[in-house]
Amino acid sequence: MRWCHSSLLHLLCCLRLRVCTRKCRFRPPVLLRELWAYVKLVLQSLQYNSLTNSDVVFDSVFEPVFWTVDRITRWFGMVFVCLVVVLTSSILVICYMILLPMVFATYHPAWITWHLFYGHWNLVMIIFHYYKATKTSPGYPPIVKNDIPFVSVCKKCIIPKPARTHHCGICNRCILKMDHHCPWLNNCVGHFNQRYFFCFCLAMSMGCMYCSISGRNLFLDAYNTLERFKHMDGERPGVPVTGMGLLIGILPSGQTNYQTPSPPYTFRDRMVHKSIIYMWVLTSTVGVALGGLTVWHAVLISRGETSIERHINFKETKRLAKRGKVYKNPFNYGKLNNWKVFLGVQKRSHWLTRVLLPSGHNPPGDGLTWDVLPFKRDTVPV
Numbered sequence: 001m002r003w004c005h006s007s008l009l010h011l012l013c014c015l016r017l018r019v020c021t022r023k024c025r026f027r028p029p030v031l032l033r034e035l036w037a038y039v040k041l042v043l044q045s046l047q048y049n050s051l052t053n054s055d056v057v058f059d060s061v062f063e064p065v066f067w068t069v070d071r072i073t074r075w076f077g078m079v080f081v082c083l084v085v086v087l088t089s090s091i092l093v094i095c096y097m098i099l100l101p102m103v104f105a106t107y108h109p110a111w112i113t114w115h116l117f118y119g120h121w122n123l124v125m126i127i128f129h130y131y132k133a134t135k136t137s138p139g140y141p142p143i144v145k146n147d148i149p150f151v152s153v154c155k156k157c158i159i160p161k162p163a164r165t166h167h168c169g170i171c172n173r174c175i176l177k178m179d180h181h182c183p184w185l186n187n188c189v190g191h192f193n194q195r196y197f198f199c200f201c202l203a204m205s206m207g208c209m210y211c212s213i214s215g216r217n218l219f220l221d222a223y224n225t226l227e228r229f230k231h232m233d234g235e236r237p238g239v240p241v242t243g244m245g246l247l248i249g250i251l252p253s254g255q256t257n258y259q260t261p262s263p264p265y266t267f268r269d270r271m272v273h274k275s276i277i278y279m280w281v282l283t284s285t286v287g288v289a290l291g292g293l294t295v296w297h298a299v300l301i302s303r304g305e306t307s308i309e310r311h312i313n314f315k316e317t318k319r320l321a322k323r324g325k326v327y328k329n330p331f332n333y334g335k336l337n338n339w340k341v342f343l344g345v346q347k348r349s350h351w352l353t354r355v356l357l358p359s360g361h362n363p364p365g366d367g368l369t370w371d372v373l374p375f376k377r378d379t380v381p382v
């Protein structure tokens, strides 16, 4: 052991390593030793946590990253909402100004009726559910004293947390039956607006896929035409023009015109083609991405769990499996009943009035207490 010359270093050395105390000639006063022991106890108590595990360490290390992401998401919340509104509006403008006149001019009356009916039903569902998802409060636990059963205490809000409640770092408060914070809504998805969120995702995915599938031929035509004219710039008129007919209703698809000069490719034609390409690319991309998200949420709803509970239940399943036990989600009422609870369907007519049509009904329950079986099977007609 190295001999400590300075009294301070010697003191620290003796206090830090017990083995040193036997060899030390200098022992600090009792008061100093007690003071050091007290400081050490305070420091250790500040760091002590009986629940510390790898997740807590991971969260602590990445806390600055989470903090930054939360702040950025909060600041840019309205930007994302504006983006949704602007992009959706741009698709609507293209549909009404370009596609609908073409449908009226070229389609059979039965197809015209179908496109008008489906397109407008889909549009109403998108607008209604997006508005309600952004404007409806997800639900918050009470902050005043109450007798509501709780499962833990939020370390940030310092209030009791009922079952299924979680803290949102972006909203900076606890959310009832929290699913996730959605930047595209600038709102948390929780007990009271989860149905609106899901129905919006479903309606938007369906709308995008509808535009993408029904506009596929128009896109191919517009793309080919744009490409052709890009290479023909500067060449003499009267060169072959193929595939313009489907797009602008002048020539049928595949017809080739060698004899007469091709119609002039105006600025308006170019804008029409570019708009159709923009619409198809945007709706296809969003349709695939949002469609995947919607399917994932549909799976979660079928299981009776939220996105957060998916992680919790997965861990519990693994933990109990090691002990030879099987974990059962207490909020899983069976696939069909899960959907009925989620959609608020309590009788047969609700499938039409509450699912296929816009409806502003509240979900069953208050989000504070949860029954194992809110619906008895014999009282819920299928």
Ligand SMILES: [Zn+2]
Residues within 6 Å of the ligand: 154, 155, 156, 157, 158, 166, 167, 168, 172, 173, 174
């Ligand atoms: Zn909280």
Ligand SMILES: [Zn+2]
Residues within 6 Å of the ligand: 168, 169, 170, 171, 172, 180, 181, 182, 187, 188, 189
């Ligand atoms: Zn939130």
